[in-house]
Amino acid sequence: MAALLEVEGLIKRFGGFAAVDGVSFAIEEGTIHAVIGPNGAGKTTLFRLLTGLHAPSAGRIRLAGRDIAGLAPHRIACLGLAQSFQLTTIFPKLSVREQVEFALTAQSGLAWRMLAATPSLFTRRGVRAAAEVLLAEVGLSEAAERPAETLSHGDQRALDVALALATEPRLLLLDEPTAGMSSFETERMVAMIQRLARARNLTVLFSEHDMDVVFGISDRITVLHRGRVIAEGDAARVQADPEVAEVYLGSTA
């Protein structure tokens, strides 16, 4: 299988501090890939580099063979990389349906149509139907007309994922998808990610603190510590790695 995303020698310095310090890894198409590491390991900075919110100080990021390092976020999104955010970043005052329809059309010329009424145009162009399908997939059909700010935390995270999926990404980035969730909500989210990845043949890259989730669904795991990759492999290999154990449990263990 070919690598969908290749990261090579990626560095991001803030002043004299290198938050990401020479990271290289590759993600195979159709796999679920986790990035883990203690707080401050550089996971969030890495994600911000991948989505274009930061420009790298050095290094290369290739998405399907194309160099995307330093491109504007909306360009990267258009090339097929979508993200669900660590802090839920939905559109609070828009209805659930409105924002999914917006997400479905943000990249197309439809977002420039100024004189057409949204409902009829979206019905005609199949956007409404696509939104229905997407909302059903993440279990939010019932909540379609509600303003997003009135949803529960778990439902808001599901909506966040739906927004990312609406752009039909080749690679979906999930930054701590189960952060702040109850164990019930976590189970639901994990099941949803697995189901969506299979159904849409998605490649998923996610960061996570919950090790049960990480070892449960990841095909491959990259471990970051102080901006560097210290281990990589499947769950068994990472679990057996002495350096990983040291970083997570402290040198006394």
Place this chain on the structure above:
Amino acid sequence: MALSRRSTWGGALVLLLIAPFVLPTPWLLVLQNALVLGLFAVATNLLVGWSGLVSFGQAAFYGLGAYTVALAWLHGLAPFWLAFCAAPLIAALVAGLTGAIALRARKLYFALLTLAFSELFYVLAEQLYDITNGANGIFGAMVPDILIVPRNGFYFTLAIVAAALFVLHRIFHSPFGLALRAIRERRVRAEALGLDVARHELAAFALSGAFCGLAGALYVVHDQTAYPELLDWVKSGEPVIVAVIGGISTFAGPLVGALFYQIAHDALVTLTRDWQLVLGALLLLVVLFRPAGLASLLERKER
């Protein structure tokens, strides 16, 4: 709901159509003025309320619209009708150019840049005496005789404002309008979803400028004059205040605010010299107790 909303618009239009037969001329002119302010406020709200771009410089484009008509007459450049049609286009062009600069900044800094541009145009209008008559302003028979008749002037203004509001209403409910609201709600996410936010914001700025310019051209129909104060920051604050009073989160809010403000203003000045005190207190009350604006009071009853 949709039906009752439509009937509200229809009812308002009917009332405005019979107004010239019912109202004495001075009040008809007040109403005409209120319609112009209403268009100015909705056009400004396209930025402030729809897109979350708080501009304190929309008078630049309003004044530009007024000066386009006045200067065309003063220098014999073009007949009134041509100048009137050119006003929104010129305002849009200038808004596009200034917006390209002002939109490089965010939030407060964006607001300050728009204010700075507005003051720049104000100073130009005042200093370029040979072209603009400076602080004296331009006045004279710049409006065709047919529009001088109060009833005709009112109907002309009503027709233009209604048509402009119809177009703005379409834009509000279009995919483009939805994209603007998404930008207001969460700019970073809109961009992460692949929206070219910068270009949408620039288009919104130019569009708003066009309709502000149209409102400025209509002001000339009402007052047959153009002077530098039409461009300054006090004038820029007016549509923002009016929009807040009426409610910035709805389409009709600024219109309701404008009608209320203009009529209350003209009634108050005949009663007290301290009308600004009363309006200031009103603004305070609305912001504190009705942040959704006066229009939200009407909505309540509708349901």
